[in-house]
Amino acid sequence: NNTMTKNLKVLVSSNDFPASGLKVLEEHFTVVQTKYLNFGEEGRTLAKEDLLKLIPGSSALVWLSHHPISKELLDRAGPQLKLVATVSAGYNHCNLDELKARGIKLSNTPNVLASAVAEIAVGLMLGAARRFTENLDQVHKGDWEIGFDKVLGQDIRGSTVGIIGLGGIGQAVVKRLAGFEVSKFVYTGHREKPEAKALGAEFVTQDQLLAQSDFIVLAVPLTNETKHMINKDTLGKMKSNAIVINVGRGDLVDQEALYDALKNKQIYAAGLDVTTPEPLPKDHKLLTLPNLFVLPHIGSATVRTRSDMAVLAANNVVNALTGKPLLTPVNL
Numbered sequence: 001n002n003t004m005t006k007n008l009k010v011l012v013s014s015n016d017f018p019a020s021g022l023k024v025l026e027e028h029f030t031v032v033q034t035k036y037l038n039f040g041e042e043g044r045t046l047a048k049e050d051l052l053k054l055i056p057g058s059s060a061l062v063w064l065s066h067h068p069i070s071k072e073l074l075d076r077a078g079p080q081l082k083l084v085a086t087v088s089a090g091y092n093h094c095n096l097d098e099l100k101a102r103g104i105k106l107s108n109t110p111n112v113l114a115s116a117v118a119e120i121a122v123g124l125m126l127g128a129a130r131r132f133t134e135n136l137d138q139v140h141k142g143d144w145e146i147g148f149d150k151v152l153g154q155d156i157r158g159s160t161v162g163i164i165g166l167g168g169i170g171q172a173v174v175k176r177l178a179g180f181e182v183s184k185f186v187y188t189g190h191r192e193k194p195e196a197k198a199l200g201a202e203f204v205t206q207d208q209l210l211a212q213s214d215f216i217v218l219a220v221p222l223t224n225e226t227k228h229m230i231n232k233d234t235l236g237k238m239k240s241n242a243i244v245i246n247v248g249r250g251d252l253v254d255q256e257a258l259y260d261a262l263k264n265k266q267i268y269a270a271g272l273d274v275t276t277p278e279p280l281p282k283d284h285k286l287l288t289l290p291n292l293f294v295l296p297h298i299g300s301a302t303v304r305t306r307s308d309m310a311v312l313a314a315n316n317v318v319n320a321l322t323g324k325p326l327l328t329p330v331n332l
């Protein structure tokens with residue numbers, strides 16, 4: 001019943017929240033929106049003041065950035081806060097221990113973004129394998145090599161693709177590569193996935209995956225266990241033509257070690273949609289590498305997917321504040 005909930009305040013941490021999600025929230029609640037919590041220093045300072053002003057009294061936070069859910073923000077919000085609805089699949093920024101201790105629920109937006117993120121993974125595979133960075137540089141310089149002098153890339157056709165984390169996104173990557181004539185899919189994870197059989201993906205150990213794969217796709221959440229899983233040691237186990245793709249979180253990769261491996265041509269290339277930090281400073285040494293293809297964390301950034309994420313987050317808020325189970329809870 002809308003009149004019962006209309007006095008509840010829901011804070012949306014961006015004025016870019018899709019209209020579809022806003023509509024759901026506004027039917028039930030009083031919605032306040034802050035400026036986007038930009039990662040640039042200036043944006044961050046401005047937005048933080050705005051946020052601290054608007055957050056007190058909120059019953060739910062709809063969280064659109066990867067800005068950490070700090071104790072300070074939770075204190076400021078107040079004891080009536082029932083839910084943090086992060087508009088992302090990842091929730092490494094959500095301070096789970098603190099939410100749990102306070103009895104605040106957490107929801108995320110998995111599944112709805114899997115295909116968009118998987119499309120970017122395929123884009124990164126092509127971009128890294130076909131040397132988009134170097135080749136685009138030639139276009140911008142008006143200095144194209146012609147004929148057989150081209151920078152030569154690697155084929156997806158005939159390759160072994162290793163997926164680290166065959167969850168929703170990993171599975172969507174395999175499905176999207178169905179027409180690419182991949183010779184073999186392998187994957188690792190905590191356990192074998194029932195879906196793997198239909199996808200033709202073979203469960204292997206991490207060492208086997210590292211040793212066999214021509215493409216290594218990281219599609220796992222960032223946890224203490226996965227942090228820097230790509231490091232000097234694991235890079236050392238890869239083939240010299242290996243291409244590392246990351247659509248998870250920047251900290252899955254030890255960037256110093258990746259830089260060295262790419263610089264020394266110990267592996268062939270990498271494609272990253274996520275880095276540490278974000279944005280990557282424009283004079284960062286990674287950006288000097290011709291064999292690195294970087295995108296600015298756009299995995300889920302399509303009109304349709306962002307709308308789906310917004311509606312899902314909004315419906316989680318509706319459920320949480322009307323005593324119904326969350327649609328996509330994160331277990332705390």
Ligand SMILES: O=CC(=O)O
Pocket residue numbers: 087088089090091113248299300
């Ligand atoms: O990075 C984006 C997400 O976790 O949804």
